[in-house]
Amino acid sequence: MTSAFPRQTKVEYSPRERADLTVSGDSRVEALDALSSGTAQSILGALDGDPKTTSEIAKRVDTxxxxxHHHLRRLEENGLVEPIDTWYSVKGREMTVYALTAEKLVVQFGAAEQSQ
Structure with missing residues (x-):
């Protein structure tokens, strides 16, 4: 039986070159907390190179x-990953495709300097 939905479209996505995360007071504690998990770090590593669905990531990081899904939600809330497409399973279920938002993450502690 063939599906009316395209199963996997070609994803053309390029993350930003760099994302800056300034940690000052409680402003970005959540982002550091999200990054402190070994599973979250493995997920970021799995997304390096090609976007993937939740099930592909789970298989890759063996969880x-x-x-x-829990870690992707936290990473997305902090701007570290983003949904970029929707694919469909053989059964027609929607699968969100995730990608890194940036190739490099720079963490700075203290107030961000304002350029004038």
Whole structure:
């Protein structure tokens, strides 16, 4: 049985070259907390290169889809990953495709300097 939906479209996506994260007071504690997890770090590593679905990431980092979904949500809330496409499974279920938002993450502690 063929599906009416394209199963996997070609994803053309290029993350920004760099993302800056300034940690000052409580402003970005959540982002550091999200990054401190070994699973989250493995997920970021799995996304380096090509965007992937939650199930592809789970297989790559050897954990459950639910665990990957939890960490992806936290990483997305902090601007480190983003959904970029939707693919469909053989059964027609929607699968969100995730990618890194930037190739490099620079963490700076203290107030960000304002350029004038």
């Amino acid at each position: 459950s889809i639910q665990n990957v």
